[in-house]
Amino acid sequence: MEDIEDVLRQAITEMESGRPGPVFVEFPTNVLHEEVASAGPAPVMAPEPLQGEETLDTWDFDALLDDLSKARYPLLLIGAGVRTAKARDAALEFAETTGIPFVTTTLAKGTLPEGHPQSLGSCGIWGQPAAREYILEHTDAIMALGTTFQELSSYGWRIKPDNVLLRVDIDVDELSRNYAGRHRFCGNLRPFMAALDRAARQRSNDFSFSEAQERVRALKDDVGYYTTIPHKHEADTESAVNPVALVKAISDLTPPEVTVVSDVGENGAWSMYLIERSVPGSYVINAGLGSMGHSAAAAVGVSLGRPGKKVVSICGDGGLMMNGNEIATAVRDGASVLWVVFNNGILGTQKHYQRDYLDGRYIACEMPDVDYCAYARSMGAEAARVTAIDDFRKVFAQMLTAPGNALIEVVVDPEVKPEPCYFY
């Protein structure tokens, strides 16, 4: 009992400092039946300095910049830590001082503007084809900021370890995980990037990387970039919308400040790949655990955290069936979510895998025939069903600006799967 206060203080400190995020505290049942004296409004403990934290005064920026000046095709790899540390402006300034091309991980999508000439968009298994080509075929120096190099964004760990020039992370345990990095700094990214930019400005003649920028431009022209990526099949069938055209329409019609929350499954794959973003925090996906239904529920939380702002949730029919009951929470608590349900009638990821790799031996991949509009209306949301892309564009634009919660059920062609697919 006497530990409770300390444990809770520690939990709150960990939740808010260092590498912020959820903390799990478990109480045994007998403790829950006891009473503790109120601890009062005692201040939360000051954050402990992270083990291994280094100081900027002694860090050898010139050694890093010497190595960087020898690179031909360098790359800034922007992880979600850049957003958390509010280091976005400092990172962008450094990119512009040196001319280095940049990509974000899927989790950091939008942290730097994807419309920038030096941007290769987001990378990874569901990243831009141009980013993939640049990273796997050309890059000789990756400066990795606030990223864990998890499987999704490092192409199943196919990046060459020798090419990782720098790693910066607030968490000392992450610094050498997966790739060690020739130079390393443990600490806050924002002052680090500001100091790195100052050091680079002192010797700006060493950097232009025009060949690298030319390569980025050519790659984007050759294979397309977001909405200009060509696909073999983009037309609607008679009674269903083509999912590629659908995601491109969402990318086109969603204003930069509206957050898009994506689910997993094929709908998620397309959205990671085809939705272009330019504002930090404007794209949310559960890319680590990849739990279906996350977007249906998380969109409600994002909306309640940003009162008055519309949030778009992209979800499969399978994903909606996992957490669709959160529509009731959204209505009750006054959220403002627009759910776009890709109704292809199947667990697309599974069915297409079984079709293309397991000789069409189908098992447990069909969805029941649910009336998603009636389901949403029963919880107090507006709803519409569309079977053609032009109708979707009209309804989506209308519902984006209307107050309250709404769902669009889009009947999606069940034959089309995401391509290119770097996964299998």
Ligand SMILES: Cc1ncc(C[n+]2csc(CCOP(=O)(O)OP(=O)(O)O)c2C)c(N)n1
């Ligand atoms: C909770 C959970 N269960 C199972 C999976 C494995 N899984 C990944 S995608 C997927 C199918 C998704 O179907 P749907 O939501 O309809 O999306 P679609 O692929 O059809 O666009 C499954 C079962 C998962 N990621 N999360």
Ligand SMILES: [Mg+2]
């Ligand atoms: Mg589906």
